[in-house]
Amino acid sequence: MKVPREWHKSFFVNSFYNPAGARAVAKAPAEAAFVLKKLELKKGSSLLDLCCGPGRHAVEFARRGMGVTGFDFSAEYLREAAARAKKKKTALRLVRGDMRRLPFNGEFDAAVNLFTSFGYFPELSDDIKTLRGVARALKPGGLFLLDLANGAWIRNNFRPRSWQEWEDGGWLLEERLLTADGNFNEWLKVGPAGETSRRKFFTRIYDKARISAALRKAGLRPLRFWGGFDGVRMRPSSLRLICLARKPASAAR
Ligand SMILES: C[S@@+](CC[C@H](N)C(=O)[O-])C[C@H]1O[C@@H](n2cnc3c(N)ncnc32)[C@H](O)[C@@H]1O
Structure with missing residues (x-):
């Protein structure tokens, strides 16, 4: 990623x-x-x-x-x-x-x-x-x-993908890739009216x-x-x- x-x-x-x-x-x-x-x-x-x-x-x-x-x-x-x-x-x-x-x-x-x-x-x-x-x-x-x-905790509970409900009534889909160094993430947000936005980040x-x-x-x-x-x-x-x-x-x- x-x-x-x-x-x-x-x-x-x-x-x-x-x-x-x-x-x-x-x-x-x-x-x-x-x-x-x-x-x-x-x-x-x-x-x-x-x-x-x-x-x-x-x-x-x-x-x-x-x-x-x-x-x-x-x-x-x-x-x-x-x-x-x-x-x-x-x-x-x-x-x-x-x-x-x-x-x-x-x-x-x-x-x-x-x-x-x-x-x-x-x-x-x-x-x-x-x-x-x-x-x-x-x-x-x-x-x-x-x-x-x-x-x-992150390593022991790693899931490559998850959904969660967001506070504004929308949804968040997280995709993750774990390496020896850190966590590569992609967030796909689906807003309450169905609009989508996407960002990638690293921690x-x-x-x-x-x-x-x-x-x-x-x-x-x-x-x-x-x-x-x-x-x-x-x-x-x-x-x-x-x-x-x-x-x-x-x-x-
Ligand atoms: C997860 S948020 C946490 C904000 C706050 N500490 C809190 O608990 O509500 C991370 C924060 O780091 C800031 N940030 C990200 N990269 C930065 C950088 N290179 N230099 C300074 N601030 C940065 C973001 O703008 C954001 O406000």
């Missing part, structure tokens, strides 16, 4: 994929509360929401007293994040850019990347570049929480060992893992792989 290299540029538009559907938005307050508990941040701490999308978590972090910077490539999602913040009577600093080229230097107490917003590029070196950018963006000792689909598959190696390569130290936002222990059967990592307090450590 041939996936366009820069597939993310046309995939993340509301007319095709909306990460802030009603179900996802309803989960955000509890997920944000879990994240802040694990990051142990004081009010007023600076937090980078990397690939914040329409800001469903970013506004929850801001409502809980964090100074939040949301970073994303999609101008449409960032506009939605700004509107969401206004509606919730809170403020976000929103920056548009590519995660491979993060423009921050030592300014954040913590960073997060939520809902498998990582592993999108054909070359592993681009994932490492992204993680190095996160390490650079953090203050010494700063924490990074990364939430991914668990690669072990590199990370299990505990692989993400730990990538984080270490980028100068981040993995500390803890959970298998979900309820704080369960991470197992191969867990749906999520939530990892907490730290930038060492000094280069010598």
Whole structure:
């Protein structure tokens, strides 16, 4: 299956994929509360929401007293994040850019990347570049929480094809091809009125060992893992792989 290299540029538009559907938005307050508990941040701490999308978590972090910077490539999602913040009577600093080229230097107490917003590029070196950018963006000792689909679960439950009903009353047909590196997908969406649209995408598959190696390569130290936002222990059967990592307090450590 041939996936366009820069597939993310046309995939993340509301007319095709909306990460802030009603179900996802309803989960955000509890997920944000879990994240802040694990990051142990004081009010007023600076937090980078990397690939914040329409800001469903970013506004929850801001409502809980964090100074939040949301970073994303999609101008449409960032506009939605700004509107969401206004509606919730809170403020976000929103920056548009590519995660491979993060423009921050030592300014954040913590960073997060939520809902498998990582592993999108054909070359592993681009994932490492992204993680190095996160390490650079953090203050010494700063924490990074990364939430991914668990690669072990994906491999053990692989299905080349599936149908599911979409929130808007339409349907989604997924075709998948699994390689040693990752998951090549094609989505065919059939809207409520029968209209169809199609996109291909790639996600590199990370299990505990692989993400730990990538984080270490980028100068981040993995500390803890959970298998979900309820704080369960991470197992191969867990749906999520939530990892907490730290930038060492000094280069010598
Ligand atoms: C699955 S969505 C998740 C959004 C958000 N974290 C959430 O949980 O609602 C992935 C996000 O990554 C963003 N993204 C994809 N490729 C990107 C890139 N190269 N640089 C920056 N953001 C990117 C998309 O625009 C989208 O908002």
